[in-house]
Amino acid sequence: MTACPVRRGCGVADNGRPPARRCAPRPCGAWRPGARPGATGVSARVAAIDNELAGEQRVVDGLYGRLDALRAQARRRLAAVRRAGPSGSPQNRSERDAFATLYEDRVAQLEAVEDRLAFGRLDLHDGDRRYIGRIGLTDEEQTPLLTDWRAPAAQAFYRATAAHPDGVVRRRHLVTAGRRVTGLEDDVLDLDALVAQGVDPASLAGVSGEGALLAALGAARTGRMGDIVATIQAEQDAIIRSPLAGALVVQGGPGTGKTAVALHRAAYLLYAHRRLLERSGVLLVGPSRTFLHYIDQVLPSLGETGVVTATLADLFPGVEARGTEPDEVARLKGSTVMAEVVARAVRQRQRVPQQPTRVRIDGRTVVVRPQDVASAISRARRQHRPHNLARVTFVRDMLGRLAEQYVQQLGGDVAPEDRAEIIEDLRTTREIRVALNLAWMPLTPQGLLRDLWTKPHRLEAAAPELSPRQRALLARPADAPWTPADVPLLDEAAELLGEDDQAARAQARAEAAQRAADVEYARQVLRSTGAGDLVSAETLAGRFAGSGPSLTTAERAAADRAWTYGHVVVDEAQELSAMAWRALLRRVPTRSLTIVGDVAQTSAAGGTHEWAAMLDPLLRGSWRLAELTVNYRTPAVVADTARRVALAAGLPVSPQTSARDVPDALTCTRVDDDARLAATAAARAEALTDEVRDAAGAGRVAVVATPERAAQVRATLVAAGRDVPAGDAVDLHAPLVVLTPGQAKGLEFDVVVLVEPAEVLEVSAGDLYVAMTRPTHALHVLHTRDLPAGFTERT
Numbered sequence: 001m002t003a004c005p006v007r008r009g010c011g012v013a014d015n016g017r018p019p020a021r022r023c024a025p026r027p028c029g030a031w032r033p034g035a036r037p038g039a040t041g042v043s044a045r046v047a048a049i050d051n052e053l054a055g056e057q058r059v060v061d062g063l064y065g066r067l068d069a070l071r072a073q074a075r076r077r078l079a080a081v082r083r084a085g086p087s088g089s090p091q092n093r094s095e096r097d098a099f100a101t102l103y104e105d106r107v108a109q110l111e112a113v114e115d116r117l118a119f120g121r122l123d124l125h126d127g128d129r130r131y132i133g134r135i136g137l138t139d140e141e142q143t144p145l146l147t148d149w150r151a152p153a154a155q156a157f158y159r160a161t162a163a164h165p166d167g168v169v170r171r172r173h174l175v176t177a178g179r180r181v182t183g184l185e186d187d188v189l190d191l192d193a194l195v196a197q198g199v200d201p202a203s204l205a206g207v208s209g210e211g212a213l214l215a216a217l218g219a220a221r222t223g224r225m226g227d228i229v230a231t232i233q234a235e236q237d238a239i240i241r242s243p244l245a246g247a248l249v250v251q252g253g254p255g256t257g258k259t260a261v262a263l264h265r266a267a268y269l270l271y272a273h274r275r276l277l278e279r280s281g282v283l284l285v286g287p288s289r290t291f292l293h294y295i296d297q298v299l300p301s302l303g304e305t306g307v308v309t310a311t312l313a314d315l316f317p318g319v320e321a322r323g324t325e326p327d328e329v330a331r332l333k334g335s336t337v338m339a340e341v342v343a344r345a346v347r348q349r350q351r352v353p354q355q356p357t358r359v360r361i362d363g364r365t366v367v368v369r370p371q372d373v374a375s376a377i378s379r380a381r382r383q384h385r386p387h388n389l390a391r392v393t394f395v396r397d398m399l400g401r402l403a404e405q406y407v408q409q410l411g412g413d414v415a416p417e418d419r420a421e422i423i424e425d426l427r428t429t430r431e432i433r434v435a436l437n438l439a440w441m442p443l444t445p446q447g448l449l450r451d452l453w454t455k456p457h458r459l460e461a462a463a464p465e466l467s468p469r470q471r472a473l474l475a476r477p478a479d480a481p482w483t484p485a486d487v488p489l490l491d492e493a494a495e496l497l498g499e500d501d502q503a504a505r506a507q508a509r510a511e512a513a514q515r516a517a518d519v520e521y522a523r524q525v526l527r528s529t530g531a532g533d534l535v536s537a538e539t540l541a542g543r544f545a546g547s548g549p550s551l552t553t554a555e556r557a558a559a560d561r562a563w564t565y566g567h568v569v570v571d572e573a574q575e576l577s578a579m580a581w582r583a584l585l586r587r588v589p590t591r592s593l594t595i596v597g598d599v600a601q602t603s604a605a606g607g608t609h610e611w612a613a614m615l616d617p618l619l620r621g622s623w624r625l626a627e628l629t630v631n632y633r634t635p636a637v638v639a640d641t642a643r644r645v646a647l648a649a650g651l652p653v654s655p656q657t658s659a660r661d662v663p664d665a666l667t668c669t670r671v672d673d674d675a676r677l678a679a680t681a682a683a684r685a686e687a688l689t690d691e692v693r694d695a696a697g698a699g700r701v702a703v704v705a706t707p708e709r710a711a712q713v714r715a716t717l718v719a720a721g722r723d724v725p726a727g728d729a730v731d732l733h734a735p736l737v738v739l740t741p742g743q744a745k746g747l748e749f750d751v752v753v754l755v756e757p758a759e760v761l762e763v764s765a766g767d768l769y770v771a772m773t774r775p776t777h778a779l780h781v782l783h784t785r786d787l788p789a790g791f792t793e794r795t
Ligand SMILES: Nc1ncnc2c1ncn2[C@@H]1O[C@H](COP(=O)(O)OP(=O)(O)OP(=O)(O)O)[C@@H](O)[C@H]1O
Pocket: 213, 216, 217, 226, 227, 228, 231, 232, 233, 236, 252, 253, 254, 255, 256, 257, 258, 259, 260, 261, 598, 601, 632, 633, 745, 746, 747, 748, 773
């Protein structure tokens, strides 16, 4: 087959998929020699393509028709369940509630796949044709109509190339607007086979005039991330479908689709390992609430709603970590030395008293003797159980010894039931309780950590390896709010302290028995209702359970600190400190992880610039690396400049090429007077906001600057009457926002106004790299000082 002249000209790799920079947005099929306009006559070609379009429209109409029918069916079933009302036995009620939730989920899932329900078609060597879409659909006889993009049968849509066609002769992209097919694009992988199947080369389509990928990349931004399901590229697909087991690190420069790939991988794994992951759940950790809001539509649009999303600061249920602290303090709290400090602080709450304590009970005296306490402590410690759990053993042991003293005073011989009564009397005697608590204090994580931060003597005892200056850094008032860097320490403490779980374990045994019965019952229910394709017996049984009908796996997991997930996805993972990793890994004992990030973009104190340095000690070297190399976001001139600046600042920048260029994408303007910088930035941002906003309300502008500058710009805009969101939880629907580089992390905007890059660089080179790589169309740089090295090719 002859290579596409356009693509050959711009150096597309053999995998044929990521179009290199400046590739003209034309589909290969339209440019095949036999298919050039004129070769068969323009009107014949237009007619042939119209014919193709009409054919595809009929297929797409059929698919939407089936979707509508399934929606109506799910709604009817839901209405029937709701009509039944809240009567009947508790078993009936919980069964009904479970089915109501099931049908509600199904309706929501079917609603969410409306946009671009079908986006591709594969023509296979054997003459078969397969439509690829957001979900799988079959007709009433179970004949496949649409193949789920995650199914093995869809893989060739993303991977097949002319060199490795994988049984595919043509890959077709369907371009749709609502339910209307507006364009087609063909990638012909084997023209001879296609012609042998009777295809008229004139009908090979290029109607839309823009490649689906380039159209997606050039679209105005809405403030929310969209899915990339129709245009996943081969190197991305390989990562998305990588096996579930083990830790996969995805390294890639800015805009290479790491977040997109992480989200599609979560959806893929839920599809491919539904039974396992539906029960254990998937956790997705992002850098900020704004970021989580930015991505929160992607998984539902892929038909998945069961993923728990959280920032690290949210990982300790019941603690709101909204406090801030200097980087130096956060870095210290994130270092592994703190694991030892917390462990020591716990051990120090197991103490042998200096003096015996004498207690009078009913005219007799028992003595809490230091040597008894020492022996009870070492016996309890030998169990290697968490502090609060081992305390039960310690207390039991001590009460036994004290009871023995008491019994000796009675003459040494008492019936077992009398002995139990004596133990109970001892246990409820206040002085004894106080003495035993002083020796082995029951503790909460919050109490332990607060004591360390507010009582210098406790911190000094627990952290001899820290210098007095470092300890002084950690000190804070008792009413100070928790900070994100406290959360992994609270988690560490919770792990070492444990909770007295005797009652919980008895309950768990009872629940396990109940659950086995529920699963059996759910199997029978599914057999009789035929809803087995919607839900597994295990999941349905979970919904029958006493935890309430609306409590999904995700909701239960999010509320339980000790929940262990089947898979954890971490985005912007370079920002996590060693202590944060420890907290996270506790939640995934199987080490099934997708870790995505860019070690050149690190800005958090305690984050990493080298994966091996951070992960090797934690994962014992057991992780695999995949790299993404094409920047889909940033125009080439901006990406190249950002890369030079980052290299000049010594960052470990990943190699990458840009998928496209945009004329005049980089503008640098010097402002003479520092006092006018904020006002100039505000005026420029306002003008650009009006310029980029399209008729549909899309088009977003961000001003990115250091916190002080950002505050000045925002104040200027607010004084001019503009409502400008700022901060850690900004509303990204706003056409104009003002952010620090940290807040902009992971996000993107049509246009970015970067204020005084030299100032941003002084805070962190990673911050400058992040700030420069946020725009999809243009970067406007305003500066009074000299631009940092690398900005121009000469520097
Ligand atoms: N295959 C693709 N098809 C269409 N758009 C894509 C594709 N891959 C990535 N994109 C788009 O490129 C942009 C950048 O993607 P994403 O945010 O996932 O990159 P990233 O590597 O996480 O960037 P950063 O490190 O800067 O946060 C997004 O708009 C995303 O939708």
